Amino acid sequence: MRQIQSLARGLKILDMLANAHDSISITAVATELQIDKGSASLLLQTLSNYGFAEKDMATRQYRLGPAVVRLSRSLLTKMPLRETAKPFLHQLVRETSECAHLGVLAQGKVLYIDQVESPETLRVNAEVGFTAPLHCTALGKVLLAWGAASIPEELSGYTARTIFDPEVLQMDLEKTRRRGYALDDEEFDYGVRCIASPVFDYRGKVVGALGISGPAARVRLDRIGELSDRVVAIAKALSDKMSFK
Amino acid sequence: MRQIQSLARGLKILDMLANAHDSISITAVATELQIDKGSASLLLQTLSNYGFAEKDMATRQYRLGPAVVRLSRSLLTKMPLRETAKPFLHQLVRETSECAHLGVLAQGKVLYIDQVESPETLRVNAEVGFTAPLHCTALGKVLLAWGAASIPEELSGYTARTIFDPEVLQMDLEKTRRRGYALDDEEFDYGVRCIASPVFDYRGKVVGALGISGPAARVRLDRIGELSDRVVAIAKALSDKMSFK
DNA sequence: ACTTATTGTTGTATATAGTACAACGATTTA
DNA sequence: TAAATCGTTGTACTATATACAACAATAAGT
Numbered sequence: 162m163r164q165i166q167s168l169a170r171g172l173k174i175l176d177m178l179a180n181a182h183d184s185i186s187i188t189a190v191a192t193e194l195q196i197d198k199g200s201a202s203l204l205l206q207t208l209s210n211y212g213f214a215e216k217d218m219a220t221r222q223y224r225l226g227p228a229v230v231r232l233s234r235s236l237l238t239k240m241p242l243r244e245t246a247k248p249f250l251h252q253l254v255r256e257t258s259e260c261a262h263l264g265v266l267a268q269g270k271v272l273y274i275d276q277v278e279s280p281e282t283l284r285v286n287a288e289v290g291f292t293a294p295l296h297c298t299a300l301g302k303v304l305l306a307w308g309a310a311s312i313p314e315e316l317s318g319y320t321a322r323t324i325f326d327p328e329v330l331q332m333d334l335e336k337t338r339r340r341g342y343a344l345d346d347e348e349f350d351y352g353v354r355c356i357a358s359p360v361f362d363y364r365g366k367v368v369g370a371l372g373i374s375g376p377a378a379r380v381r382l383d384r385i386g387e388l389s390d391r392v393v394a395i396a397k398a399l400s401d402k403m404s405f406k
Numbered sequence: 407m408r409q410i411q412s413l414a415r416g417l418k419i420l421d422m423l424a425n426a427h428d429s430i431s432i433t434a435v436a437t438e439l440q441i442d443k444g445s446a447s448l449l450l451q452t453l454s455n456y457g458f459a460e461k462d463m464a465t466r467q468y469r470l471g472p473a474v475v476r477l478s479r480s481l482l483t484k485m486p487l488r489e490t491a492k493p494f495l496h497q498l499v500r501e502t503s504e505c506a507h508l509g510v511l512a513q514g515k516v517l518y519i520d521q522v523e524s525p526e527t528l529r530v531n532a533e534v535g536f537t538a539p540l541h542c543t544a545l546g547k548v549l550l551a552w553g554a555a556s557i558p559e560e561l562s563g564y565t566a567r568t569i570f571d572p573e574v575l576q577m578d579l580e581k582t583r584r585r586g587y588a589l590d591d592e593e594f595d596y597g598v599r600c601i602a603s604p605v606f607d608y609r610g611k612v613v614g615a616l617g618i619s620g621p622a623a624r625v626r627l628d629r630i631g632e633l634s635d636r637v638v639a640i641a642k643a644l645s646d647k648m649s650f651k
Numbered sequence: 652a653c654t655t656a657t658t659g660t661t662g663t664a665t666a667t668a669g670t671a672c673a674a675c676g677a678t679t680t681a
Numbered sequence: 682t683a684a685a686t687c688g689t690t691g692t693a694c695t696a697t698a699t700a701c702a703a704c705a706a707t708a709a710g711t
Contacts, residue, residue, distance in 0.1 A: 233478030234535025290479025
């Protein structure tokens with residue numbers, strides 16, 4: 162596959178800047194990506210000129226620039242799934258009193274593209290733009306179970322309940338497909354349970370996943386049946402609406 | 407100023423994709439940016455490989471990819487101004503019943519980095535990531551009046567009330583500085599009035615603007631005094647909090 | 652359905668543009 | 682004050698991006 166090296170390097174730098182906790186130095190970029198210090202300097206200058214990076218004049222370090230926010234808005238406002246799903250997310254929150262999420266597949270991970278906060282919890286910090294692994298989240302399992310993605314070779318662990326065995330995961334996915342919803346039972350975050358169901362387009366292809374998440378104390382195992390009924394029903398309603406579009 | 411050409415081209419393509427209403431073709435990119443068709447193809451392939459662009463296999467056209475959403479989230483969650491301002495935005499909505507916005511300077515424009523919707527209006531579609539010109543928005547005028555940016559040479563018109571004369575604008579900015587808040591009286595959108603006030607950091611430098619906006623029928627001219635009092639007071643309170651950080 | 656026109660992709664040769672190296676000035680650390 | 686580290690900017694060099702052209706695949710037109 163042919164690539165443009167310098168562009169690829171620039172994009173890798175953007176990724177670095179996104180993953181860094183605070184601003185990072187030229188040399189940090191150069192050593193991390195194994196490129197020349199001078200080259201890194203030029204690349205970051207170019208990114209700055211277009212607003213994708215920003216230079217902190219005090220520390221002479223770089224961070225992400227405001228241009229990326231513009232791009233993100235442009236993408237999100239143009240997603241038909243997001244627009245259509247909005248009222249369904251609200252409905253889900255009303256009916257379950259839990260936080261509702263909408264996710265799609267993006268580069269082998271779940272990308273949270275919308276969220277409606279529960280009235281109970283003040284702030285659940287899984288904002289729009291958050292990405293999580295597929296094998297240990299309800300939204301991700303949905304994408305796996307209905308064939309939007311295939312099981313990744315590396316199943317990293319997050320909690321004691323995280324499924325790291327591919328065969329066990331395969332069984333879990335089959336169960337998921339049979340019952341129509343996926344369950345994340347504290348497999349990604351301690352104390353958090355999530356339930357999710359697939360959203361299909363007019364051809365019957367999975368285009369996203371819709372779900373709720375809440376503290377394990379409230380999303381008790383004996384309530385899963387009742388809650389999953391709501392999730393499945395609303396995901397189904399959304400799918401129907403997506404088909405008539 | 408030295409630049410990396412191919413990276414610059416890639417970033418320009420991202421900008422094009424953001425501004426386009428729907429997906430665009432390789433040739434459209436090539437003609438717009440005056441580059442070779444083959445080069446454009448390679449650039450877009452590279453952007454795709456890193457998730458910054460996405461190819462619609464059916465139409466063979468490209469649109470923005472999900473990676474930009476991740477980047478945006480990374481930037482927004484790391485902005486101290488945004489975190490600090492959140493409760494003040496809510497307070498502003500509570501006290502005025504209008505939609506509250508938080509903006510910063512980005513590439514010679516105002517970038518809306520946060521928003522709290524009014525309980526009255528169902529959906530004001532100025533979401534996070536929206537950019538607007540400085541000279542005809544309340545947030546923008548604040549940034550101009552307190553020296554975050556200088557008056558652009560091109561003052562494009564949006565409504566009949568848009569100020570396009572630099573001298574008139576200069577006078578408006580002086581008035582703004584004197585009274586402590588900026589007013590956008592249907593200068594950007596017909597039927598919309600906005601009031602905004604500056605947010606300073608610990609050195610007294612403007613780092614952003616805080617304001618409200620609502621329908622002209624509700625934000626009447628005889629209520630400006632009362633409303634601007636709230637905006638000025640809360641922006642002041644936010645500035646104080648920013649200083650103690 | 653056939654032709655015609657347009658599109659996207661992939662070779663290949665050239666020369667441009669990105670890279671490495673080094674030296675400088677500016678900061679920060681000791 | 683000295684030493685070390687960092688970012689920037691020159692300058693060769695060669696690697697790489699580019700233009701051109703040919704091809705395949707789709708779309709449009711007759």
